[in-house]
Amino acid sequence: MRRHALHAATWAAGLATGLTACAIALAHGDVTPQAVDTHELPSLGEGWRDQNPYRAKDGSQDIAVRIGTSAFNQNCARCHGLEAISGGIAPDLRRLDNDCASMKDAAKKTACMVENDQYFLTTVRNGRSRNGAVYMPPFEGTLNQEAIWSIKAYLETRREKPM
Known part of the structure; x- marks a missing residue:
C-alpha cells in the first residue's frame, strides 16, 4: 500500500x-519575433553600426524612441518587463549601461557606451542560449538594424542612472 x-x-x-x-x-x-515598421527612419545601410546612431540629438531620436517603444513592447516586454522593468525572468534592461553612467572621464564613458552598444547588438542579433536551452531568440532576420537601434534608443530613455 x-x-x-x-x-x-x-x-x-x-x-x-x-x-x-x-x-x-x-x-x-x-515569443515569435515580430517585424517592426521602420519606414520613418533613414536607412542605416547594409553594414551594421557599432554604436547607436539614434543617440545623437538630430531629430531622428524622437522617431526612433517612438518606434523602439512599440518594438520593445512587441518583442521584448514579455520577458524583460513592461517599460523595461524586469520581473526577474530576464535582465532588467534599465541597468544595461549603469557602469558607464558613473564614469567621470568622457573618453572612458564613450568607450563604455560603445562596448555596451556592441554587447546589446550582438545579443539581440544572435540571441542567448546555454546548454542547448534558448534563453532569448535571435532577432537577426526579423528585426533590421533600424529596429534594433530604435529599441536601444528607447531603452536609453528608461535608464536607471541617467548619463
Whole structure:
C-alpha cells in the first residue's frame, strides 16, 4: 500500500512540476519575433553600426524612441518587463549601461557606451542560449538594424542612472 501511495505522490509531484513549467512558458505568450515598421527612419545601410546612431540629438531620436517603444513592447516586454522593468525572468534592461553612467572621464564613458552598444547588438542579433536551452531568440532576420537601434534608443530613455 505504501508503495502505491509513494508512486502516486511522485507522479503527482511530477505532473505539478510539468504543469507549472507549461504555465510559465505560456505566460510569456507568443515569443515569435515580430517585424517592426521602420519606414520613418533613414536607412542605416547594409553594414551594421557599432554604436547607436539614434543617440545623437538630430531629430531622428524622437522617431526612433517612438518606434523602439512599440518594438520593445512587441518583442521584448514579455520577458524583460513592461517599460523595461524586469520581473526577474530576464535582465532588467534599465541597468544595461549603469557602469558607464558613473564614469567621470568622457573618453572612458564613450568607450563604455560603445562596448555596451556592441554587447546589446550582438545579443539581440544572435540571441542567448546555454546548454542547448534558448534563453532569448535571435532577432537577426526579423528585426533590421533600424529596429534594433530604435529599441536601444528607447531603452536609453528608461535608464536607471541617467548619463
